[in-house]
Amino acid sequence: MEPTDLIAQLESRDIRPSAQRVAIASYVLATDQHPTADQVWTAVKAEFPMVSRATVYNTLQTFREHGLVQQLVLADRLR
Numbered sequence: 001m002e003p004t005d006l007i008a009q010l011e012s013r014d015i016r017p018s019a020q021r022v023a024i025a026s027y028v029l030a031t032d033q034h035p036t037a038d039q040v041w042t043a044v045k046a047e048f049p050m051v052s053r054a055t056v057y058n059t060l061q062t063f064r065e066h067g068l069v070q071q072l073v074l075a076d077r078l079r
Contacts, residue, residue, distance in 0.1 A: 006022050010025060021062075
């Protein structure tokens with residue numbers, strides 16, 4: 001997806017399209033996998049070495065809250 005398309009998609013959901021958010025959206029929306037937040041962080045920091053893990057987690061949470069992505073729970077934690 002082109003960056004201008006990603007920016008438009010973020011703006012249409014009232015998400016401010018910072019460079020890091022566009023990079024995160026680019027990775028998440030282009031894959032047919034279900035990456036973990038840490039996998040997203042590893043992939044995005046190749047392009048943005050200064051991106052923090054917290055930024056990725058917070059951005060994914062924002063994307064979820066605005067309906068851009070869904071959170072999948074694949075397994076319950078063992079007690």
